[in-house]
Amino acid sequence: MNTAESLLEDKYGSTSHPEQANQGKNSVNATKLDSVIFLLSLLLSVSLLTTVFCWVDLEDMGGGGLSMDAGKQFNWHPVMMVLSFDLMTLAILSFKLPLLQSMDRRIRKSAHGLSWFAAIGCAIFGLVAVWQSHDNTGNGTFIPNLYSFHSWVGIGTFSLFLGQFVAGSLLYGFQLGEDSTRKVRKRLKRPMINSSATKEGAQLNPIQSYKRPNINPPSYFCRNRN
């Protein structure tokens, strides 16, 4: 590894990715309260799913239970939406999960992406279930689909969710965004650092060029005068 590369790595805290360095710092700064809240939120997500299963099992919820029959099909909607919400919680906290902290950044990113993907799958299932339950009441009448405030906010949120998922997948999953820009920037930086023996290189990063062993700083001044 040459001096320029080592300096580039030192700038990012001995890792190739600045975000990884920041996360390492965050994990060090994580308080005990953070760990407790983290554990509580995981327990709560399990409890929430259990409670919603109990809820849809009650007689007043279209007879209770989960089924694709008319009347009971609606019950899939709360269950799948809460499951989606739980998966979203996992996705959001995947970069803070103590189990994954020691793992490679790519694994954490995959866990994050897969959780969002599963969440979107559950949300689509839940939306299809509620739509079909409105169209298939079993008594020859139909329930309107998008009339309540809940449905309007829900459709808006789901659209935002889809947009966020597509943009996130393209920019960070398939490396078309910031990461690739960083790679290009790094590639562009290298020749500039290596050519720091030139006047421009010295002006941009004089300290670094002084660190290079085979460079004689006074030669720049001589060249400037000429």
Added chain:
Amino acid sequence: MGIHKFFGSLVYFLFGATIMLGIQDKEGFIGCSYRDVTLTEKDSNPITHFFDIPRVCRVGNFVGLQAALMCCFVAFLNRPKQ
């Protein structure tokens, strides 16, 4: 990355809010109120009527409370750190 994080959190909290709105909607259809109780005086101490609320409504309320609490926890964990 900042925009991605912002929209991710926004989607999460809106999703939580939608769950709560949905519970409210469903409880409206069910007709959540004190079951088999006609109030002849002011409801000054509502806790005494807790078990007059139908079970489906109580459980639904707890689902909503848990979703709200989860949003609070995630907001705390995602707070900006120094």
